[in-house]
Amino acid sequence: MQNFTKYLKTKANIAEPEFQLLIKKVEFRNIEKGEVLLRPGEVCRHFFFVENGLLRSYTVDDGGKEHIIQFGSENWIVSDRSSAFFNEPSDLFIDAIEDTKVVLINSDFINEASAISSSFRNYNQIALQNHIRHQQKRINLLLSASAERRYMNFIKLYPDLTLRVPQWMIASYLGITPESLSRVRKELAHKNFKPN
Amino acid sequence: MQNFTKYLKTKANIAEPEFQLLIKKVEFRNIEKGEVLLRPGEVCRHFFFVENGLLRSYTVDDGGKEHIIQFGSENWIVSDRSSAFFNEPSDLFIDAIEDTKVVLINSDFINEASAISSSFRNYNQIALQNHIRHQQKRINLLLSASAERRYMNFIKLYPDLTLRVPQWMIASYLGITPESLSRVRKELAHKNFKPN
DNA sequence: CCTGTGCATTGATGTATGATAAGTAATATA
DNA sequence: TATATTACTTATCATACATCAATGCACAGG
Numbered sequence: 001m002q003n004f005t006k007y008l009k010t011k012a013n014i015a016e017p018e019f020q021l022l023i024k025k026v027e028f029r030n031i032e033k034g035e036v037l038l039r040p041g042e043v044c045r046h047f048f049f050v051e052n053g054l055l056r057s058y059t060v061d062d063g064g065k066e067h068i069i070q071f072g073s074e075n076w077i078v079s080d081r082s083s084a085f086f087n088e089p090s091d092l093f094i095d096a097i098e099d100t101k102v103v104l105i106n107s108d109f110i111n112e113a114s115a116i117s118s119s120f121r122n123y124n125q126i127a128l129q130n131h132i133r134h135q136q137k138r139i140n141l142l143l144s145a146s147a148e149r150r151y152m153n154f155i156k157l158y159p160d161l162t163l164r165v166p167q168w169m170i171a172s173y174l175g176i177t178p179e180s181l182s183r184v185r186k187e188l189a190h191k192n193f194k195p196n
Numbered sequence: 197m198q199n200f201t202k203y204l205k206t207k208a209n210i211a212e213p214e215f216q217l218l219i220k221k222v223e224f225r226n227i228e229k230g231e232v233l234l235r236p237g238e239v240c241r242h243f244f245f246v247e248n249g250l251l252r253s254y255t256v257d258d259g260g261k262e263h264i265i266q267f268g269s270e271n272w273i274v275s276d277r278s279s280a281f282f283n284e285p286s287d288l289f290i291d292a293i294e295d296t297k298v299v300l301i302n303s304d305f306i307n308e309a310s311a312i313s314s315s316f317r318n319y320n321q322i323a324l325q326n327h328i329r330h331q332q333k334r335i336n337l338l339l340s341a342s343a344e345r346r347y348m349n350f351i352k353l354y355p356d357l358t359l360r361v362p363q364w365m366i367a368s369y370l371g372i373t374p375e376s377l378s379r380v381r382k383e384l385a386h387k388n389f390k391p392n
Numbered sequence: 393c394c395t396g397t398g399c400a401t402t403g404a405t406g407t408a409t410g411a412t413a414a415g416t417a418a419t420a421t422a
Numbered sequence: 423t424a425t426a427t428t429a430c431t432t433a434t435c436a437t438a439c440a441t442c443a444a445t446g447c448a449c450a451g452g
Contacts, residue, residue, distance in 0.1 A: 067339040082329035128324045133278035135331040142338040143263040143371040175339040
């Protein structure tokens with residue numbers, strides 16, 4: 001739980017005494033590749049902090065097609081915030097793309113931490129605002145950019161993921177088919193060899 | 197400022213003494229149709245509460261095309277949350293679709309209100325979480341649904357806006373051209389006269 | 393070593409939506 | 423009333439991307 005410890009202490013700026021209280025409330029788990037942590041219909045009762053490995057959240061539409069909402073690698077938190085906060089059934093799956101070590105954070109951990117630490121409250125605010133900013137950018141890209149531009153943006157934002165995640169999942173994240181992504185990549189390769 | 201008063205007292209559940217303090221900090225303004233309240237590059241310093249009328253926020257891409265991020269009619273708040281919170285230059289325009297009466301809420305109003313009222317803090321949390329949930333749904337729709345399904349979803353969610361907002365703006369919100377929307381509407385009309 | 397399974401690529405073809413242009417209708421302005 | 427101006431529709435053609443099917447790998451398990 002080294003990463004999580006460091007995360008709490010530095011990013012959320014939790015002092016030692018509060019840390020000792022809080023750390024007792026979380027749980028550690030090894031998740032196997034492919035294991036499912038949340039299914040549509042369930043209320044999401046946890047935040048999953050990724051110690052190492054790789055998680056994803058995604059929806060499945062009427063046609064059975066997957067649409068990836070989020071990837072989460074080391075030091076990221078994956079969850080369905082809305083489901084957890086509003087106590088509503090989720091419409092997301094969360095599962096593991098790689099064998100993953102996660103810290104299980106119960107969804108009322110947030111409240112307890114907020115109650116005892118003002119810097120945690122502050123951290124939480126920032127996290128929410130970051131989430132909103134990130135989603136805003138994604139919406140704007142989906143509204144305005146071609147498959148190629150969305151892919152280039154993805155590479156720039158997540159160079160690490162670009163290597164670890166199978167292409168068909170990246171395609172799903174971008175809202176295109178794996179075949180289309182393959183073609184986009186081919187064109188980009190040509191362009192790089194013959195730049196303007 | 198009746199709507200805003202009611203909003204603060206009921207939705208944010210502000211009690212009378214705190215209300216008296218807070219109400220002094222906001223400003224009232226009449227905005228003419230077409231008037232611009234925020235431009236890309238500026239830091240967004242206000243939240244705009246719509247007393248009546250209609251605002252929109254949108255981006256303009258490299259090709260000069262507009263992409264509408266949000267509509268805000270009566271009792272909605274329009275702003276660039278990220279810009280306001282992080283003190284970053286915005287990349288949004290905000291302007292008025294109709295003559296509009298707004299309550300100008302300075303961006304540190306949130307902090308002051310949070311400082312003096314726990315129910316405001318609570319309200320603010322819910323507002324952020326609602327924002328996230330709403331964006332999530334929109335992302336999922338953009339990833340998974342056709343123009344037609346996105347339009348039907350829009351009608352269902354915003355029947356009032358469907359009437360007040362010109363179609364080309366709805367198209368822009370949905371991420372399609374006005375021509376495409378026109379086609380979609382024609383097909384829907386046929387389907388309704390000749391249902392399965 | 394073979395063989396199955398999953399992923400990436402490629403080609404052929406289809407389709408939804410974009411681009412352009414023009415027409416019609418509605419509303420505002422003179 | 424005449425004349426712009428703006429919104430919406432229709433038609434045509436163009437294109438990005440989807441779909442379907444086949445192939446080639448790589449790699450895991452027998």
